[in-house]
Amino acid sequence: MATSAAIEVVDLAVTPLRDLNQRLHDLAAGAGPRSWRVVNPSGAHNIACGLDADIEVVIEGHAGYYCAGMNKRATVRITGTAGQGVAENMMSGRVTVDGNASQAAGATAHGGLLHIRGDASSRCGISLKGASIVVEGSIGHMSAFMAQTGAIVVCGDAADALGDSMYETHIYVRGTVAGLGADCIVKELRDFHRAELAGLLEQAGITGVDVADFTRYGSARNLYTFKIDNTY
Amino acid sequence: MHPSSTWHPGLRESALFDRRTIAEIQRAAREGIYDIRGFGAKRHVPHFDDLLFLGASVSRYPLEGYRERCGTDVTLGSRFASRPLELKIPVTIAGMSFGALSGPAKEALGRGASEVGTSTTTGDGGMTPEERGHSDQLVYQVLPSRYGMNPDDLRRADAIEVVVGQGAKPGGGGMLLGHKISDRVAQMRDLPKGIDQRSACRHPDWTGPDDLEIKIQELREITDWQKPIYVKVGATRTYYDVQLAVKAGADVVVVDGMQGGTAATQDVFIEHVGIPTLPAIPLAVQALQELDMHRKVQLIVSGGIRSGADVAKAIALGADAVAIGVAALIALGDNAPEHDDAYREIGSAAGYYDDYQAGRDPAGISTQDPDLAARFDPVKGGRKLANYLRVLTLEAQTLARACGKSHLHNLEPEDLVALTVEAAAMARVPLAGTTWIPGQNGGY
Numbered sequence A: 001m002a003t004s005a006a007i008e009v010v011d012l013a014v015t016p017l018r019d020l021n022q023r024l025h026d027l028a029a030g031a032g033p034r035s036w037r038v039v040n041p042s043g044a045h046n047i048a049c050g051l052d053a054d055i056e057v058v059i060e061g062h063a064g065y066y067c068a069g070m071n072k073r074a075t076v077r078i079t080g081t082a083g084q085g086v087a088e089n090m091m092s093g094r095v096t097v098d099g100n101a102s103q104a105a106g107a108t109a110h111g112g113l114l115h116i117r118g119d120a121s122s123r124c125g126i127s128l129k130g131a132s133i134v135v136e137g138s139i140g141h142m143s144a145f146m147a148q149t150g151a152i153v154v155c156g157d158a159a160d161a162l163g164d165s166m167y168e169t170h171i172y173v174r175g176t177v178a179g180l181g182a183d184c185i186v187k188e189l190r191d192f193h194r195a196e197l198a199g200l201l202e203q204a205g206i207t208g209v210d211v212a213d214f215t216r217y218g219s220a221r222n223l224y225t226f227k228i229d230n231t232y
Numbered sequence B: 001m002h003p004s005s006t007w008h009p010g011l012r013e014s015a016l017f018d019r020r021t022i023a024e025i026q027r028a029a030r031e032g033i034y035d036i037r038g039f040g041a042k043r044h045v046p047h048f049d050d051l052l053f054l055g056a057s058v059s060r061y062p063l064e065g066y067r068e069r070c071g072t073d074v075t076l077g078s079r080f081a082s083r084p085l086e087l088k089i090p091v092t093i094a095g096m097s098f099g100a101l102s103g104p105a106k107e108a109l110g111r112g113a114s115e116v117g118t119s120t121t122t123g124d125g126g127m128t129p130e131e132r133g134h135s136d137q138l139v140y141q142v143l144p145s146r147y148g149m150n151p152d153d154l155r156r157a158d159a160i161e162v163v164v165g166q167g168a169k170p171g172g173g174g175m176l177l178g179h180k181i182s183d184r185v186a187q188m189r190d191l192p193k194g195i196d197q198r199s200a201c202r203h204p205d206w207t208g209p210d211d212l213e214i215k216i217q218e219l220r221e222i223t224d225w226q227k228p229i230y231v232k233v234g235a236t237r238t239y240y241d242v243q244l245a246v247k248a249g250a251d252v253v254v255v256d257g258m259q260g261g262t263a264a265t266q267d268v269f270i271e272h273v274g275i276p277t278l279p280a281i282p283l284a285v286q287a288l289q290e291l292d293m294h295r296k297v298q299l300i301v302s303g304g305i306r307s308g309a310d311v312a313k314a315i316a317l318g319a320d321a322v323a324i325g326v327a328a329l330i331a332l333g334d335n336a337p338e339h340d341d342a343y344r345e346i347g348s349a350a351g352y353y354d355d356y357q358a359g360r361d362p363a364g365i366s367t368q369d370p371d372l373a374a375r376f377d378p379v380k381g382g383r384k385l386a387n388y389l390r391v392l393t394l395e396a397q398t399l400a401r402a403c404g405k406s407h408l409h410n411l412e413p414e415d416l417v418a419l420t421v422e423a424a425a426m427a428r429v430p431l432a433g434t435t436w437i438p439g440q441n442g443g444y
Helices: A017-029 A191-203 B019-031 B103-115 B129-134 B151-156 B183-189 B209-222 B238-247 B267-272 B277-290 B308-316 B326-332 B337-345 B378-402 B421-427
Strands: A002-004 A007-011 A035-039 A056-060 A075-078 A094-097 A113-116 A129-135 A149-154 A170-173 A184-187 A215-219 B036-039 B051-053 B074-076 B085-087 B091-093 B138-142 B159-163 B174-176 B197-199 B229-234 B252-256 B262-266 B298-302 B321-324 B416-418
Touching: A017 B209, A113 A191, A129 A191, A149 A191, A170 A191, B036 B267, B051 B308, B074 B298, B091 B103, B091 B378, B103 B129, B103 B326, B103 B378, B138 B151, B151 B209, B159 B209, B174 B262, B209 B229, B209 B238, B229 B238, B238 B252, B238 B277, B252 B277, B262 B267, B277 B298, B277 B421, B308 B321, B308 B378, B321 B326, B326 B378, B416 B421
Parallel strands: A007 A035, A035 A056, A056 A075, A075 A094, A094 A113, A113 A129, A129 A149, A149 A170, B091 B321, B138 B159, B159 B229, B229 B252, B252 B298, B298 B321
Antiparallel strands: A002 A007, A170 A215, A184 A215, B036 B262, B051 B416, B074 B085, B174 B197
16 A cells, blocks of 8 residues: 555555455544545445545446445546446445446435446335436446336447336437336426436536437336236 | 035035036136235145154153253354354244235234344335334345345345245245335336336346356455345256255255245135145255255245144254244234124134235235234234244143254254155155165156
């Protein structure tokens, strides 16, 4: 570990993951470096999970499963690709993936912003509970499955079974949708939604994209009451 | 006794199409939807009643009644956790959600369990402050739905239980019908009030044992390797599930037999999926023994535990502890005779009530109706639960002493015989009066 210009540098080639996470967790209690660089992540799992501090962590390279899982307050950036469940169950803060993200990105996340500059694989935003997800590329099948609240913005395309069994999440897709899941329908893009969409694109720093190009998807709410007519 | 005054010897009820079966066909034809209910399996399956203890005799030396020491303590989670749970008795309270149960009922579970030094478990829907406040040792469930999942609660918990399945519905998700989705339940689950809410049957961010291993590592990292991590499975392919749970890094494996309770599940699921608790225990123990992990990864067994005899028999077969759900609710006052008139008003009766899904529980336990919940006294309920847990423990100790054991964990399969061929085969103990264990060399 070394400190350079007030940035704490941790080399995962020589430092055990446990040591890194423990040091990051200790920041919840008090003082310590606010800016961190993690080098040589080499796809390690569970990097920077369980953070609860106003800090910035840049992971220079590829991260494995559950990177920044259950994040609170922290700003985490992965310069490479992210494995399964990046920012799963995030409560607040911001997680950015410069590359692509594997499946279940932002799963069950309650708050904060997950920004994926590349594509996200299947089940992006599964069971989403209030967070915002902005994907500059496309998303895989079964995304927003049983998504409850929050918003998902997709600048590219969505694969099959989008929003299956979803609740009240707002889904905005700019490109094509291969197919909608059970109870997911096209919905009107009203002023509220245009403002929400514009705000999320701005938060992600995305410019040159017209909100009018997006289509909103949401729940038909037919599955909200369990009855014989809406079993599949 | 036949209820019909017109009955005569010429009337013969069909064993195949008995009155209950006929009534169910008629209900299905009328309503067009399957039956959803609470409680657990009601059919007869081989169970602990089919086992007997061999008390001490010439070749075994008993311990003195209630006086000589017979230990009951158990440590859960000593494999990896830096802070394992230390329980005074090996009877824990199984996961039951706030949502399925009222707030006062959850409080009573915490009060009763804490009074006798054991743990409670959260359930689908998150952790409530009342529950945390009244449970000295609280296990926080990580379920497929992740309703109310919060890293702060994860760190506040004393142990974590990754729920893969439950005995009442292995492979099935859950349902909380709209009339139990109050403002508070809706807020905790991030859902609209009043809708019929599904709990997913699959975890959202892992899909197999290799993923589960990484998921468990994540939970350990988030909690700095302090908390014991349980993996709970419904009893089905128990041998393989237990081996995979151990491989994935579990500190404790919870095996819930098909008799395990539920708040709301299809009747066809409750009665027809999973294997009974009795055969599940030897399968789990065999899996642990083959990995040299028996007593190192602790085994908690649930599903139909009712008495100290059941506790002692489960432990003798190799469990480290048991968990109770339905029995705990009955101890609190569920199905109590004083509510019989109220039960009858909603089409049931004391001793039969299983409509936990409906939220109209006259005992104020399985409800979110504030007026009904107010009928339940959590202090009194907690005291009754503590009494019941004490009786379970005393009964188990009595049987253990009779077998000459100075600790419940010294009970062993050799102390047991079976009354039926089926129970002998499933529990892997000899049929009484013989040395015969059917299927001893059989498969899984």
